[in-house]
Amino acid sequence: MTQTGPPDRDLVAAVAAGDETAFGTLFDRHSRAVYNHAFRLSGSWSVAEDVTQATFLVAWRRRGEVRLTHGTALPWLLVVAGNHVRTEWRSARRRRALLGRVPVEHGPDPADDVAGRLDDERAMGRILRAVRRLPRAEREAVALCLWSGVGYAEAAAALGVTEVAVRSRVSRARARLAALLGPAVKEDQR
The missing domain is CATH 1.10.1740.10 (RNA polymerase sigma factor, region 2, helix turn helix motif)
Known part of the structure; x- marks a missing residue:
């Protein structure tokens, strides 16, 4: 853009x-x-x-x-x-x-039942559970570089580490997430 x-x-x-x-x-x-x-x-x-x-x-x-x-x-x-x-x-x-x-006993509010938003939140919740299992440094790298499109150099400067460190964190995070999310990720990609 x-x-x-x-x-x-x-x-x-x-x-x-x-x-x-x-x-x-x-x-x-x-x-x-x-x-x-x-x-x-x-x-x-x-x-x-x-x-x-x-x-x-x-x-x-x-x-x-x-x-x-x-x-x-x-x-x-x-x-x-x-x-x-x-x-x-x-x-x-x-x-x-x-x-x-x-x-407290209460049921879900039907007004909040907007299918698209709930599906997004459910899917993101599953991914977040996996991401939260990553070490903090890898979570930060995923959030900046993979999710928000910040370049490795910019992420490194914002986090106060080297670009190589950010690249390494992203690589390790991808491998761990693939193991954590497993077959469901492959099904979602079809």
Whole structure:
């Protein structure tokens, strides 16, 4: 996809000076990638929406601290989104533990039964269970490089490691995921 408008470097500088229009342009440019990244990490469209909003709120609040990687703010935004998803997981675990102590009986809301979204979330949940079994370094490499299309060099800069290390993590993650997901992956590819 061809980038139109000023480069991220100019936008980030303008945003640091408080330019809301430049921030809107930065949001328009990267919000879809952040949203997709958050969905891939969380397996939930609604969590992805919340994480995207929180990520750009942090970007505005910390506008003087946004780091560019190879001229783009996207890797920094994706790392912020990943941190928000981890926070959401911890909060969800605490909520589930609390709800587990309270006897509640309720059925699913028919309004939430949107087939496509549920299928996506079910499939992503299965993949996430496998990805969560990977070491953290491999999960981060998968999330940035495979899911969000960040280049190896940009991912390496965002994670503070070498490009070779990122490539190695992605390779090991692919092998482990193939073993974890096994025959179902082959069936899905037909």
